[in-house]
Amino acid sequence: MLARVRLILGIAVKHLAKRKRQTAVAIAGVGIGVGFFLAVSAMMIGSQNDFVQRLISSAPHIIISDEIRSPRPQPAIRALRGTTVEIQGYKTRNEVRGIKDWQEIVQAAEAIPGSIVAPSLSGAVTLRVGGREEPLGIIGVDPSIEEKIENVQDNMSAGTFHDLETTQGGVIITEDLAQRLGVRMGDTVGATSAAGTRSLKIVGLFARGRGQFGNNGYVLLREAQSLTGHPFIINRIGVSIPDPYAAQTVAANLEDRFGYKAQSWQERSADFMTLLLTRNVIMYSVISAMLLVASFGIYTAVSNSVVDKRRDIAILRSIGFSQSDLQRVFVAEGIILAIIGVVAGWAIGTLLMQILGSIRFPILGRVEHLPLDRSARQFMIAGLSSLCAAAIAAWLPARKAARVDPVEILRGAA
């Protein structure tokens, strides 16, 4: 059995060695296909992982807010359910803003092992400096808890998150906003809300290009409560959990129990997730096209080999090789080409990744490298799919080898 496999492989290798140029072209096709597959997927998967990692670490996994997805039925409707009456002069009741019984929700969320829960209050103020005005969404937090669920410090270009705790009326805003207002670190700005005006001192700045902070600024929770005139009120609870990918389920649970809108990071980034899906569809289409092109090379090489070797096929049949033996010889040719091509492709891919990894991108003063995924998984996928594609590409012409009628060839030659 083993002797037979070696014999068939030996014949296949001899055929390939005789046709060096076609062999080289077919191997190059697979090698380049696999190499670029690896480079493209390393970039696509690497950047995707990087994005998702940023999404997960830059904000709480779940944000419970004081919104309700489907408003509670108005009291009159609740009272008169199922009947038809005409009501005149009915006054709709406004729901009180803020999360009621927020301590209970915090307790429930803290019951999840390994979770961190950070209540906060967000509101809107207007910043004023010497005639210039800018709206600011303020988020009142407890920095020592908030820093565990949200990566604030890493995004700051000046000051520290904890400076909020040590400075009375401290605020952290984006560099962009500071520039528009014409203020710098340590300057004081006026903040006006429905509850009045107070002055805030800039103790930290977010670096440029951190879009997620937009027009938001951070203050102490106490500060936010008094600024907006909502003492003891909470309208946002951030929750981080040990398994970020469970956020959707946990959020749904919390929302079911308490009625308040609980958004997972996946839901908040739904647009982005759709974009990732589209990217993946594009990536796999490109990769499939590369494999297809590589398979054409193998198909052509094996096809030509079958045509060239019709005489040898007849000889081998007369010696006592079966039709399936002949088919195996030519499938083996395709697989040998693919194996050499895959190994070459792995080398090309590694080289391309090396080059891509060494490119430095200065983005807004920071030097960034392309995030690349170099996992063995991609190498395996590239290798196995090339082998499968090659086996099919070789099998089609190999069937023709099996069908060659030796008598026809022998007659022709005699």
Place this chain on the structure above:
Amino acid sequence: MTALMSTRALSRTLPTEPPVTLVRNVDLDIAAGRFHAVIGPSGCGKSSLLYLLGLLDRPTAGTVLFRGEETNTLSGDERARLRLEQFGFVFQFHFLLPEFTALENVLIPIRRLGRLNGSAMADQALAMLDGLGLAGQAGKTPDKMSGGERQRVAIARALANDPSLVLGDEPTGNLDSGNSAHVIQIFQRIAHDQGRAVVCVTHDPTVAAAADVRIHMLDGAIERIE
């Protein structure tokens, strides 16, 4: 004496328009230890008969019996197996595999059969070549050998698995008289000394004269046997 191979009412007709009958109603007995020559004018169906005997082609009517067994019902793989174990072919043109050396060519049927271990296979192939005066050619590829040497390598390959039936289609057709005489001598030896059945299609009167049985064909049918 029972025949090693026999045919009964063997016919082969090509399904062309109009149909062409290559072999017509042939009854033939091939005996072990005998050298048979098939002779007749060009186009009378000698090669076609040989392909039927070698189970490379299937008859449209009649049967080929090998050791008394019907071969029509055998599958393609079973026929290939019989060719591998029992038959050896020698053609007019040497028909060696061009990429392989003489030794490797002789090794191919031995390795395909796979009954021996690696070194025993090589020993057998070398012995085969040696027996035909080719010991010095073992490492050469066909393009570096003379026509006579190539034809003898082809014979060595045909004999590699110790076949009971050797089928030749004008094996001397391309050789000068010296090499022809050598091949005829080999065929006589493998029939008489080694007890194999030899069937040899030929135009060459010296081959016909050397044979034990002469089968005269005309128009696809057997005219007479002497």
